[in-house]
Amino acid sequence: MAHDALRDELATLTTEAADAALDDIDLVPTLEAARRMNAADRSVPAAIEPCLPAVAEAADRIAAAFARGGRLVYVGAGTPGRLGVLDASECPPTFGTDPSQVVGVIAGGDVALTTAVEGAEDDEAAAVHDLDALGLTADDVVVGISASGRTPYVLAAIREARRRSATTVSVACNAGSAAGRLADIAIDVVVGPEFIAGSTRLKAGTAQKLVCNMLTTLAMVRRHKTYGNRMVDVRATNEKLVARAFSLVQDVTGAPDAEVSAALEACDGEVKTAIAMLLTGVSADVARSRLAEADGSLRAVL
Incomplete structure (x- = not known):
């Protein structure tokens, strides 16, 4: 009885329905099946x-x-x-x-x-x-x-x-x-x-x-975890992300390589802090403090 009720319930769900237009997918060439699947997606x-x-x-x-x-x-x-x-x-x-x-x-x-x-x-x-x-x-x-x-x-x-x-x-x-x-x-x-x-x-x-x-x-x-569409709170946990952090800071600030490296080293790799340092001319501690006061909003600090 319970199984009958469940079958009746499932029969009403579109996620359980069968699309008659796809009844022959096991007969058509794989490329045609792939095209149909792509169209559905x-x-x-x-x-x-x-x-x-x-x-x-x-x-x-x-x-x-x-x-x-x-x-x-x-x-x-x-x-x-x-x-x-x-x-x-x-x-x-x-x-x-x-x-x-x-x-x-x-x-x-x-x-x-x-x-x-x-x-x-x-x-x-x-x-x-x-x-x-x-x-x-x-x-x-x-x-x-x-x-x-x-x-x-x-x-x-x-x-x-x-x-x-x-x-x-x-x-x-x-x-x-x-x-x-x-x-x-x-x-x-x-x-x-x-x-x-x-x-x-x-x-x-x-x-x-x-x-x-x-x-x-x-x-x-x-929650201010980005600056525009840049992930300025990215955590640099591998070589790719370390490189990405460097590129993010340089992209936003336009600072030369040496200054970007120095800023990131001074703030333990914190992208948002490094950007605030370079664009406002303050130390890592002051940049962190200002970011905290601004609820983490880099845009507000700048």
Whole structure:
């Protein structure tokens, strides 16, 4: 009986539908199949466009959470969970943030990053436990990611976040999703049937990745983590990033090589501090102090 109800529910979801125009993809040449798949993928950005007001609202709420010391917590199962963890892991090197500021939580724990964990997406109690382990508070924002918008683990996480008065956002790929109805902000990106019916790692996964990109990037821009489109809070943790830091400082200041090197050495490689030093003629300590007074805004300091 329960299985019948679930089948009936899934039958209503566009993410589970089959596109009859693709019924012959196993018969056409590979190049033709690739062209059709590429054409399907091109529809994803267009599907996101109607959701941009919700994306912008969510990004502003996340930036406000960061300003008060709160966190962004992604929650998902399977591919959506992995996408949340991926986006969270990219924030420290890109924006110089503490690893605890953007967190990815995946049903089944770390092992689920590389291996399917049977039943993890249905474990509602685990979602409550996982958020409790983080010490979730009203200062945080929880973004539940689910292609179907009905994943029990994600729905339970959104309910628990609401119980704790945290801001809740849902990212799903069906109109009027269950997750969207629960969350404060619903981002329902309707990408339509997949190239392989029901394989939501495809267009739905691409849509979720693009939305995650926007949420963190726009929130970080609002929090002065960039100067224009330059990542001036980049953390130079390898040779490529060290070279990028040098180029960023020189690009913004126009200073000669020797002065750029000296400034970066004086401020332990902090790009934003080095730029403030070179363009205002102050020491590293004074530059850091002025940046702190300006809430980290390099533009305000300059």
